Amino acid sequence: MAEDPGRSDPKDELNFEKTLETLETVVETLESGKLGLSEALAYFQEGIRLVKDCNRYLEEAELRITELLEDAAGNITEKHFGLEEDGG
Amino acid sequence: MLANKSIITVSELNAYLKERLEADGHLANLWVAGEISNLKVPSSGHMYFTLKDEYSSVRCVMFRFYNRSLSFTLNQGMQVICRGYVSVYERDGQYQLYVQEMVTRGMGNLHLAFEQLKTKLQNEGLFDPAAKKPIPVLPRKIGIVTSPTGAAIRDIITVICRRFPNVHLLLAPTSVQGEAAPGEIAGALELLNRHGQADVIIVGRGGGSLEELWAFNTETVARAIFASRIPVVSAVGHETDFTIADFTADRRAPTPSAAAEMVVPSKKELERYVLTLQTRLTKSMSNLLASYRERVSRLARRRVLTGPFSSLADQQQYVDGLQRRLVKSINSYVQAKRSLLAALAARLHTLSPLNILSRGYAICRAESGREITDSSEVILEQPVEIILRRGALLCQVKGKKEELEWQKTLDDQIQKMN
Numbered sequence: 001m002a003e004d005p006g007r008s009d010p011k012d013e014l015n016f017e018k019t020l021e022t023l024e025t026v027v028e029t030l031e032s033g034k035l036g037l038s039e040a041l042a043y044f045q046e047g048i049r050l051v052k053d054c055n056r057y058l059e060e061a062e063l064r065i066t067e068l069l070e071d072a073a074g075n076i077t078e079k080h081f082g083l084e085e086d087g088g
Numbered sequence: 089m090l091a092n093k094s095i096i097t098v099s100e101l102n103a104y105l106k107e108r109l110e111a112d113g114h115l116a117n118l119w120v121a122g123e124i125s126n127l128k129v130p131s132s133g134h135m136y137f138t139l140k141d142e143y144s145s146v147r148c149v150m151f152r153f154y155n156r157s158l159s160f161t162l163n164q165g166m167q168v169i170c171r172g173y174v175s176v177y178e179r180d181g182q183y184q185l186y187v188q189e190m191v192t193r194g195m196g197n198l199h200l201a202f203e204q205l206k207t208k209l210q211n212e213g214l215f216d217p218a219a220k221k222p223i224p225v226l227p228r229k230i231g232i233v234t235s236p237t238g239a240a241i242r243d244i245i246t247v248i249c250r251r252f253p254n255v256h257l258l259l260a261p262t263s264v265q266g267e268a269a270p271g272e273i274a275g276a277l278e279l280l281n282r283h284g285q286a287d288v289i290i291v292g293r294g295g296g297s298l299e300e301l302w303a304f305n306t307e308t309v310a311r312a313i314f315a316s317r318i319p320v321v322s323a324v325g326h327e328t329d330f331t332i333a334d335f336t337a338d339r340r341a342p343t344p345s346a347a348a349e350m351v352v353p354s355k356k357e358l359e360r361y362v363l364t365l366q367t368r369l370t371k372s373m374s375n376l377l378a379s380y381r382e383r384v385s386r387l388a389r390r391r392v393l394t395g396p397f398s399s400l401a402d403q404q405q406y407v408d409g410l411q412r413r414l415v416k417s418i419n420s421y422v423q424a425k426r427s428l429l430a431a432l433a434a435r436l437h438t439l440s441p442l443n444i445l446s447r448g449y450a451i452c453r454a455e456s457g458r459e460i461t462d463s464s465e466v467i468l469e470q471p472v473e474i475i476l477r478r479g480a481l482l483c484q485v486k487g488k489k490e491e492l493e494w495q496k497t498l499d500d501q502i503q504k505m506n
């Protein structure tokens with residue numbers, strides 16, 4: 001099992017959950033002490049890369065809110081939504 | 089009790105009536121509908137009133153213990169439904185309805201409808217725990233079914249902003265009360281499912297009365313929630329009471345804010361967790377490196393590696409030793425051989441004819457070269473050669489002697505030894 005410990009597909013727009021799970025696996029494997037030195041280094045490097053990915057994802061603070069709309073033809077679109085400051 | 093006596097007291101009569109009424113199972117738990125009149129609420133807090141319909145009335149009491157939990161204010165003329173038991177107030181000889189629970193007429197219908205729908209849907213399995221889907225730990229898109237102007241959407245946005253802003257909210261707006269609400273709510277849920285991108289849906293509204301929340305107790309909304317392929321969290325603002333939507337949803341939150349907390353993780357907690365993982369990662373790596381370094385230094389400390397010269401010197405020393413031993417043994421060998429040689433040379437020397445000759449002995453040889461050892465071997469006048477230590481004499485035999493005395497003795501001795 002000395003292959004590259006799971007690279008996440010860039011197409012997945014950073015699936016944080018999967019990245020986190022992969023990181024957990026890498027850490028547990030490294031802690032098991034069953035790896036040889038060069039393998040351990042490879043896992044370590046991959047682990048650091050995953051940590052960086054996780055942190056980058058967490059640093060993003062963009063909350064997007066859109067409203068779903070459907071026209072008569074059944075097409076669904078999204079429109080930007082802004083909170084109205086009314087008393088209702 | 090009365091059977092034996094012909095004249096009884098009033099107390100006995102009233103007591104008997106009380107006992108008879110309380111023994112009747114039909115009168116133990118009734119729902120009675122009527123209009124409130126003659127309402128009196130003295131300082132004790134107990135409520136005394138008359139419940140009447142078109143033709144008759146009945147006296148009622150609702151003790152403070154029970155009327156405390158009334159969700160509305162009792163008024164003259166109100167149409168209500170009361171639950172309680174019938175008994176006698178012995179002192180006055182008055183039978184009463186002892187009310188334990190009360191709802192307003194319209195309310196009563198709603199409650200009934202609620203119970204009936206609840207039973208029906210439960211039997212169909214809409215509330216089945218096994219049918220409930222888990223909500224995702226880290227949703228990327230969250231669908232929200234609520235009013236676009238109400239408090240619910242504001243609260244949800246606030247909580248998510250604070251807790252984990254890196255998500256996309258998809259709002260499917262709807263009214264949350266009124267006649268059109270159930271249909272709109274169901275439609276919104278169905279729209280989100282068709283759009284298909286949300287990982288989880290929150291459906292709800294802020295708090296309100298039972299009538300205001302009523303849409304969330306309808307069959308339409310319940311079935312729409314159950315049919316949703318996307319997990320649904322119900323968030324109908326009511327801390328204690330459950331709506332039908334709450335029973336049907338995959339998770340229930342008491343308020344929209346609580347639903348938002350349930351649905352997104354805390355960014356701070358995640359950051360802390362990732363940091364923990366990072367620490368574990370670097371720690372186990374540095375432990376590994378340390379243990380390898382230790383192994384290497386332990387090996388390096390072994391004599392084989394620390395002084396390649398000293399080892400060489402050792403080897404040289406060893407060779408020197410061998411050489412010394414070799415030389416020594418050669419020497420002693422040579423010595424021994426020399427001694428042997430000397431001994432042999434000495435023996436040789438003693439045996440050497442020269443030695444014998446130098447001691448005055450001479451070798452007598454005939455002309456033929458044959459050595460003469462017996463005087464009988466020559467005749468007179470015979471030329472013989474006498475070889476001295478140095479040089480030789482050419483002689484002629486002038487006279488002979490026979491064996492001499494001492495020669496004879498020596499021969500005898502030798503013969504005796506053999």
